[in-house]
Amino acid sequence: MSDLFRKKCFVLSLFVALGLLAACTQVQFTYNNAEVLLRYMITDYVSLRSDQKDDFRARLDRFHAWHRQSELPEYARFAQLASERIAKGLTLEDAQFALTTFRQRYKLLVTHAIDDAVPLIQTLDTKQIAEIDAGFAKSNRKYLEDRKERKSDSAEDRFDLRVERLQDIYKDWLGGLTTAQKARIAEAVKNMPDISSFRYAERVRNQQAFLNLLRSHASANEINMRLRALLAEPETIRDPQYKAAMAASEKMHMQLAVDLSRMATPQQRAHASSRFSGYYDDFMKLSAMTKLAQN
Numbered sequence: 001m002s003d004l005f006r007k008k009c010f011v012l013s014l015f016v017a018l019g020l021l022a023a024c025t026q027v028q029f030t031y032n033n034a035e036v037l038l039r040y041m042i043t044d045y046v047s048l049r050s051d052q053k054d055d056f057r058a059r060l061d062r063f064h065a066w067h068r069q070s071e072l073p074e075y076a077r078f079a080q081l082a083s084e085r086i087a088k089g090l091t092l093e094d095a096q097f098a099l100t101t102f103r104q105r106y107k108l109l110v111t112h113a114i115d116d117a118v119p120l121i122q123t124l125d126t127k128q129i130a131e132i133d134a135g136f137a138k139s140n141r142k143y144l145e146d147r148k149e150r151k152s153d154s155a156e157d158r159f160d161l162r163v164e165r166l167q168d169i170y171k172d173w174l175g176g177l178t179t180a181q182k183a184r185i186a187e188a189v190k191n192m193p194d195i196s197s198f199r200y201a202e203r204v205r206n207q208q209a210f211l212n213l214l215r216s217h218a219s220a221n222e223i224n225m226r227l228r229a230l231l232a233e234p235e236t237i238r239d240p241q242y243k244a245a246m247a248a249s250e251k252m253h254m255q256l257a258v259d260l261s262r263m264a265t266p267q268q269r270a271h272a273s274s275r276f277s278g279y280y281d282d283f284m285k286l287s288a289m290t291k292l293a294q295n
Contacts, residue, residue, distance in 0.1 A: 045135035046128045052120065059116050066112065068287055074105065076283035083276035087269055090261035095254035110232040118220050118227070129214045136207045143200065163189045170260060175271035181263050188256040192249050198242035206230050 048056060078101055085094045124132075150158060163186045170185065171177050177185075213226055229237050238246075261269070 046124070046131045048128075052123055055120055055123075059120060063113060063116055067109070068289065071105065071109065072283045072287035076280050076287065078105075079276045079280040079283060083273045083280065086261070086276060087273040089264075089269065090258050092254060092258055095257050099250065099254065107232045111228060114224055114227045114231065118223050121214070121223060122220060124214060129211065132214070133211055136211070140204065140207075147196070147200075159189065173272050173275060174260070174264060174268040176268070178263065178265075181260055184259055184263065185256065188252055192252050193245040195242065195245045195249060198239060198245055202234070202238065202242060206234075 082098070150161075166189060167177060167182055167185050170181070174181075209226070209230055213223060216222075218226070235243060264272075
């Protein structure tokens with residue numbers, strides 16, 4: 001369930017959250033088709049009755065309208081600020097500000113979604129809950145199969161792949177990488193903790209907690225409160241070891257972003273700054289569509 005919400009989060013976070021945008025270079029196209037994608041993802045887990053489909057569409061339309069009107073202008077302002085700060089060169093304060101902003105916008109997004117989704121969640125019957133359970137199991141099997149394939153590679157190959165992925169992200173944002181920058185990324189990856197096992201264990205725990213919640217026939221307030229803990233504030237119930245590994249990883253990512261910014265050429269900074277200026281334009285255009293539709 002948390003993966004579903006995370007895929008709908010369009011918040012920018014300087015270089016700290018580049019991974020969220022690396023696969024989303026056409027923001028307007030992706031955003032405008034988000035509703036279709038979300039509907040497809042929902043139906044991949046559960047078959048909704050006709051009355052539920054109508055309710056879901058209405059709720060999703062309201063959520064999307066709220067997001068366009070209230071959140072996209074905030075994203076645009078952040079993108080503009082990010083463009084200015086990147087042009088000057090990032091500091092650790094900039095990186096921390098970016099991460100904090102991302103968390104705030106994400107929490108607001110998920111909280112709003114939960115508030116709107118609870119009434120629909122309460123209408124799910126036993127058969128539909130079993131479908132969701134089967135969908136989670138199928139998704140987990142695929143994850144483990146893919147993970148098994150990756151583990152069949154040598155440790156060196158897996159390390160090289162992690163380095164390559166991170167280098168590709170920064171290469172895209174900076175317009176290319178120098179030899180020194182590539183070496184700095186490899187050094188960072190070597191020292192970063194491997195959180196994949198923690199992430200999977202939390203995913204399975206959250207899935208089970210969600211299923212138990214559905215089967216409990218809890219009140220709307222109880223569902224809302226427990227979903228907020230699972231999705232909007234996962235750190236409050238996270239495994240202490242995972243929390244420590246996450247904190248260490250985030251710290252290393254922020255330092256890497258700052259170091260690469262310091263090593264960047266004027267052309268690279270201009271390239272990255274221009275990318276965020278483009279996001280500012282995209283978010284403003286998307287937000288303006290809502291105003292036009294309301295007139």
